[in-house]
Amino acid sequence: MKRGCSDRHRRFLWQALRAWLVMILLAGLPGISFADVPRPPAKPGAAETEADDGATPTTRGFPAEQTAPGTSGPVPVRDGVVYLVARLTDTGAPLDSGIVWRIFNETGDAASPLSLIESATGGEARFRLPTGEYVVHAAYGRAGQSKRVRIDGEARTENVVLNAGGLRLSAAIAEDLPISASEVTYDIFHRDESVTNGREVIAANARSGQIYRLNAGTYEVVSRYGDVNAEIRAEITVRPGELTDATIYHRAAEVTLKLVNEPGGEALANTAWSILAGEGSVVFQETGAFPTVILAEGAYNIVAKHEIGTFTRRFSVEAGHSRDVEVLTVTPEAQ
16 A cells, blocks of 8 residues: 555656656747746736737826837836916915916817817816926916926926906096996907907906906906997006006986977877987987987987977087986977
C-alpha cells in the first residue's frame, strides 16, 4: 500500500517537472508570450478595464493615457480646475450673485468659431476642464466681458473684470413733478458703427426705477411720456462700479378734450377727435366724449366731428399745465 502511494507521488513530480521545463523552453523563443494564452472570460458584472475590438481604453469617461512622441511611457491627459471670480472694477469686491458664466471651446470654423461646453449661474464658479485653451464669458445683466484662459492641469483662479456699472432712470415734467412709472418708457442705445444707424439697442421699453447693469460708457436714452409725441433724448454716462441715477425732464402736459354746447357744459358722446401739430401732421385720433392725451409743449389744432357738425379750435400746451380743452358747438365759421 505504501509502495503504490510512492509510485503515484513520483509520477506526479515527474509530470510537474516536465511541464516546468516546457515553460522555460517556450519563454526563450522569439514571438512567444504568455499574454498570447487565452484568458478565461470575466465574471458577469465585473468592471471592464480594456476596450473590445481594439478601442482605446477609458475609465469612467476620463481620457485614456497617451504615449508621448519619443518616450516609452504613457503620459496622462490631465484635467485642471479653474475658479472664476467676477468684479465690477479691478479693486472691487467679488460679485456673489447675478453672474452667468459660459465656457467656450474654439472650433476653428469661421462661421461658428466658438462652441459652448459649460455654463453656470450665481457668483463665483468652479469648472473642471481638460488641458487646453478656452474663452470665458461673464454676463452681468446687459454687461459682459470675455477672457481667454489656459488650463494646464493645475488649479488656478481667474478674475474677470467687467468694467460695468448700473443705470436707474426716472422722469419728471417742469417744476420737478414726477411722472408715474406707468406713463413713461425708455429705450437705451449704445453707439456701434457696425450696425444700422450707428447704434445698438441695449434695452427697449425700459421702466423707471429698475436698475440696468451696463458696460461703462456713454448711452443715448430716448424717453417717451404717453404714446403720442412727448419724447426726449439724453446722453448719459455710466461709470464703472457706480450706480448712476438719471432723471429725464419732459416738456409736456396732459389735456382732456370735450365737445360742449356751452362753456362748462356736458361733453357730447360719439365725437371723433383729431389733433394736428403745427405743421399739419395728425398726431392723435380717437372717438369718445372726453378723451385724455399727453402732448408735447407747442401749438395744435383740434377737429371735432359729431352728427351735428364739424368743429375746430386752436390751442396750445404748456409744460406741466394739465387742463381741459373745450370745443363749443357754435357755427363752424365762429370757431
